[in-house]
Ligand SMILES: Cc1cc2nc3c(=O)[nH]c(=O)nc-3n(C[C@H](O)[C@H](O)[C@H](O)COP(=O)(O)OP(=O)(O)OC[C@H]3O[C@@H](n4cnc5c(N)ncnc54)[C@H](O)[C@@H]3O)c2cc1C
């Protein structure tokens with residue numbers, strides 16, 4: 001299909017809404033067997049534009065949402081919670097979704113993360129175990145292309161090797177290693193969704209150092225990889241197709257109604273639908289699709305669509321040493337510590353520590369601000385760059401009733417639909433966990449002899465851009481929105497692939513788990529489609 | 540430290556100046572002051588000479604080889620229509636001021652006077668903006684354009700102790716190495 005033909009596919013078996021990793025992986029899995037169409041609200045970005053976007057990432061005029069053309073009207077949002085939520089800094093709309101911008105750290109959740117209620121005494125248990133997801137984690141690592149090593153004594157069991165060797169530790173890791181040895185803190189490698197050698201026809205990492213928000217070479221995985229692959233297998237990808245609502249009966253979705261830039265509304269029918277619009281837009285779309293059968297929102301008999309919004313919280317500390325630390329060469333991490341993760345209980349949540357490779361300012365960014373140039377500027381750059389060091393961390397927050405995604409009736413988007421209201425609140429356990437992480441971070445920095453210059457603690461923490469919890473998975477239809485296979489309890493032909501199904505969040509970046517769950521859901525969707533009389537397979 | 544044409548080619552990758560003619564870039568919001576594209580803007584050679592003269596002010600004194608570096612860098616940057624218009628218009632404005640305030644083109648002013656001129660247009664006190672005030676555009680298209688070229692190159696990075704600065708594809712070895 002040409003990129004300007006945005007008309008529906010007449011005989012679609014499967015319609016996927018959202019071309020981020022969740023939607024892209026399922027599209028790729030099923031495209032050779034079935035007629036698959038993917039609708040995405042955002043544009044298809046040309047690869048050739050990436051170097052221009054990199055310039056935006058460096059130049060002070062452009063903010064982060066501008067790097068991937070966030071549109072203030074299309075992406076309008078509210079944040080009525082006690083905690084402001086900067087939604088458009090935390091996502092990208094377009095083919096590839098938020099992985100265009102992401103950092104690309106990809107860990108498996110720990111076994112206890114699946115049983116927070118029974119093992120840690122707080123939050124619900126997941127309806128599945130680590131063992132259920134384990135083969136799909138391995139599958140996801142192969143699909144995404146993960147560089148990693150088996151040197152992490154705290155990681156859950158795995159039988160296969162990572163697809164690529166881990167990136168070697170950085171020079172600053174070696175400084176941390178001495179301090180951590182003294183404190184008996186074990187450091188280990190980081191699984192990265194970026195190529196330590198060429199993989200799947202994609203280049204190895206060349207060290208541009210702007211991974212977040214743009215990797216010009218494609219060495220960092222993004223979901224365009226699977227969209228392109230799905231397309232080559234026959235899937236139809238329609239960009240700039242904002243799904244407005246889902247037409248339905250009491251038991252099934254009939255069509256996704258989408259608007260294209262020419263102002264026309266189209267109806268995409270299909271036998272099955274996968275909603276993969278991320279943890280904010282997925283519940284929003286369901287809420288926007290309310291009807292006499294579903295007065296509180298589609299698939300919302302439980303009343304839980306949009307409820308229990310969670311993110312991970314940032315905990316960090318940094319400072320300066322009286323020696324060179326060699327930061328800002330690359331834009332990713334090579335060492336972490338998961339040593340404290342499984343100490344989690346009712347009082348303190350799981351958290352992980354990350355040893356930064358880009359602490360302190362980037363000289364080129366510094367050079368473009370300030371009121372000096374020539375020798376004065378160089379002197380400033382030399383004074384400000386060179387000795388910074390930082391330990392960062394991610395902390396779990398629990399699901400809470402006062403943290404949710406709703407609709408803001410007073411504000412509408414470019415199509416007149418109420419915008420999402422991310423009403424975000426965080427509880428005391430998360431704040432205590434940040435304090436605990438800060439204590440360890442300070443210990444490490446002090447052991448190193450650093451002068452500590454900043455701390456991101458309970459007072460000034462922020463979100464880490466992972467949208468979870470808003471269409472919770474469970475076995476009881478009164479207590480959850482989707483079942484363990486990610487199918488909605490209410491509808492027979494609708495699946496949700498997203499971190500929105502996570503009952504609890506753990507403290508690891510979510511996307512490997514999103515990918516594993518999506519691949520697992522693809523199996524069920526495949527079984528469902530194979531039984532449909534109209535499917536391409538049955539022809 | 541001596542800059543070369545080759546350094547400029549490396550710097551270009553940082554600012555997206557390598558030939559990507561047309562395709563895809565139309566999707567990026569267009570930069571540069573709109574207005575009549577036919578209006579008389581200075582030709583390439585003139586722009587290059589003025590930019591070299593400004594680079595001599597904004598680059599530290601310990602770098603040499605500024606002329607070939609800036610010329611090579613601009614060769615590709617001026618191929619990007621939207622951006623080039625912004626650079627040309629800003630250089631034209633700067634030349635205008637040079638003429639009326641100091642009685643001659645930028646290239647004929649002493650280094651001190653060139654610096655004074657930049658300060659008179661307030662290019663040091665504002666934040667860059669591609670469609671903002673004269674000062675903001677001067678900062679965007681002239682001063683920061685030149686600083687970005689230098690400090691996203693490996694030579695510019697080395698001045699600061701970082702041979703693989705952000706925007707430079709310097710591989711995955713240097714981050715592992717200790718200080719020289
Ligand atoms: C700066 C940053 C750093 C990150 N770092 C990491 C990391 O290191 N590790 C990690 O695991 N995760 C990270 N993440 C999170 C990661 O990007 C997301 O978890 C992941 O992209 C989610 O995948 P998804 O497919 O569910 O949704 P998304 O990738 O967000 O894709 C959803 C797609 O749905 C489309 N869509 C939305 N609404 C509609 C609609 N109504 N109609 C049609 N299409 C619609 C959107 O346009 C979008 O393309 C990071 C995110 C950010 C922003």
Ligand code: SF4
Pocket residue numbers: 194204205206207208209210211212214215216217218219220330331332
């Ligand atoms: S450091 Fe590697 S992964 Fe990151 S932007 Fe550069 S090439 Fe891409």
